[in-house]
Amino acid sequence: MNYATLPLFLVALHGCAPKNPTQAITGDAAEKVYVAPGKHDEFYNIVSGGFSGQVTVYGLPSGRLFRQIPVFSQNPESGWGYSEETKPMLMTSHGFAPWDDSHHIALSTTNGEHDGKWAFVNGNNTPRIARISLKTFRTEEIIEIPNASGNHSSPFLTENSEYAIAGTRFSFPLDYTGANTDVAINSYKENFKGTVSFVAINKETGNMNIAFQLLLPGINFDLSRGGRGPSRDWFFFSCYNTEQANTLLEVNASQKDKDFIMAVNWKKCEEYVKAGKGKMLGVKYAHNTYSEETHSATSTIIKEVLTLDPKELKDLIYFMPCPKSPHGCDVDPTGKYIVGSGKLAAIIPVFSFDKIIKAIGDKNFEGEYDGIPVLKYDAVLHGEVKKPGLGPLHTEFDGKGFAYTSFFVSSEIVKWDIEKLTVVDRVPTYYSIGHLCIPGGPTVKPHGKYVIAYNKITKDRYLPTGPELTQSAQLYDISGEKMKLLLDFPTIGEPHYAEAIPATLVAPNSLKIFKIENNKHAYVTKSEKDARVVREGNKIHVYMTSMRSHFVPDNIEGIRLGDEVYFHVTNLEQDWDVPHGFAVKGAGNAELLIMPGETATLKWVPDRVGVQAIYCTDFCSALHQEMQGYARVSPAGSSTPLKWSTGETPEAGLPAASK
């Protein structure tokens, strides 16, 4: 049996799958997801873009795609990562890194409830965390994580968004200044370490900085969740590969009966930091910020990070045994229970926070792992959900005492009672669900109503498009006792974690335009009167404006082969949804899409002598096709004078709009 048909087969074995997918739909499904033309959805669904490196925004219950927000990957559609202003956002200590693998969304919370300010998303490959403004739906900040490899257990937040978390999936020889990194790979046990970083978030601005980093044993840190309510001072991480294998982990990291959930007392960490117990290590990482006022990004390299060593500083972290390579590590809305999902386990263990605290107080340890106390499994266990399904991955909550766990292998969502630990319902997913999302599911007040399955396999759900298919998500109604399938919708990139938030918390704050008065771009042109072309050596700066439906200037002469031309285009419009585009023939990078009141810059290095057209790429008005112009490129060393104009023609003799 091949891998892809396995889940289908197992679903069938479970006896809960309908004979064909359409049988799963109940009569009123269409009515429940229909959002009439011109009407709005009730929720925003902010979805990670997986290997697309981006974040996508959908409406629920309709499943309509609104927007793809460029984050870690260049996007020629808007010039993200191509324009001079946005290139610094993709800088890292490795240089320009225009792609990443984005996995998890974390929406900011205040007192454990959604506040609608920011969305955070991790870059898994070149370890980073990005912050997206929910006012502009733009990436405002990206911070690289030093001493990290595979930033997977990230960017989950503490209850008041004090911190975003970054934990290394891959342990490796940490590469701080002076460390020996050129070691044999099979010296893993001796030389490989992991870290968990606490990235502080400024309450007002959202700006991030790495407050401290925990130096940890060399194992894999997979997923994490902040505590809430009684457990708010703690953070929980699933850990696997406690075998410390460095090859064929599929087999070698599946040896032990139990791995760990790691509990971190971050308040205690803060105390140690305050008491000066941290140790500064030399590192190198990039911190990139984008300003709404200058419409430009800056990238700064930071050279040190404060570390705490839990082997020396006591009472910071504890390990709890958790069956079989745990993946999901989720905290229920009351903050009393922590659910571990052992990928290979036939049960779901639920840990009790009260019992954890008691076991720590009683020093009820079964031993130590690399100097870290390991609590006794039975002492911290609330109980186990027996035979819930195969391959549990992640758990979300409805705020009514139920948990919803995704099962990859048996391809289903299982609803269970947190107190009683009994399964109450199950529905098949199509196919092989990974993450799942309930609106507000990871907050203290879930909004409930729906659960969305983000699947790993699409197969026959849509019209085929060759070997490469769209990704698949499913929406289920959870307002009743039984979960009901309502809708399939395709997604971009492989969707990992997603969150959904009521539109009322976001839509009223959505920005319509950038006020031109507030534009502080270094190359802004606030009036056609100021439009001009300036030569600085072999650099030509074009101060250009756009307005329905003309550029000023739209005729430029005096560029010479060998020049670098910077088109700084300011969109003078102040009307909602009137962007202008800018393109020039032969541009080796991208186009620009410039929002009202914004300035953006395209660098163009002409490669031949001649007259090249420029034009607006966004249909802006009835005269959009007239929104065009020319740039003349003369041979190197020619004496063609630098000239620019709009509306100056020898025949018509119209007065020039510029000079």
Added chain:
Amino acid sequence: MKLKLLITCALSLSLFSCTSRQEAEEAAKGSPSPVDAAIEQPEEHGTEVKEIVLSNPLNMEWVEAAKIIYDTKCLSCHKLTDEKVVGPGWKDVTKRRQPVWIMNMITNVDMMLEEDEEAQKLLEQCLVRMPNQNISQDEARQLIEFMRHNDGEK
């Protein structure tokens, strides 16, 4: 304003065909819904100006302030001569139009294009909607002073 009220009423009556009757009733009672919230974003544009008072001599501070607004937000389409670029030149505009008409074209163009025949005629001629340039009523009033100055008033 009339138009906007109509839209709001229509939306609150026909909210969410997919919600329960109870929710629909709540919505009809005027409880906030995502739809209303999304539409009710504050925007300076769109309130009808019914009357303004003109006086002489001109307020030269307003004329100066409006010059800055003009350069950034108006100049691209309106010259100070009678030349039409995207929109009509401003020479003698204060003699052709009532000040209230001009104010509403600047700050409430949706209503004007819906209701005003002269505004509709201009759209047919220019084929570009007079844009919302995010100009407040106070700023529009200053622009009136600037136009009067351009037309030779003292």
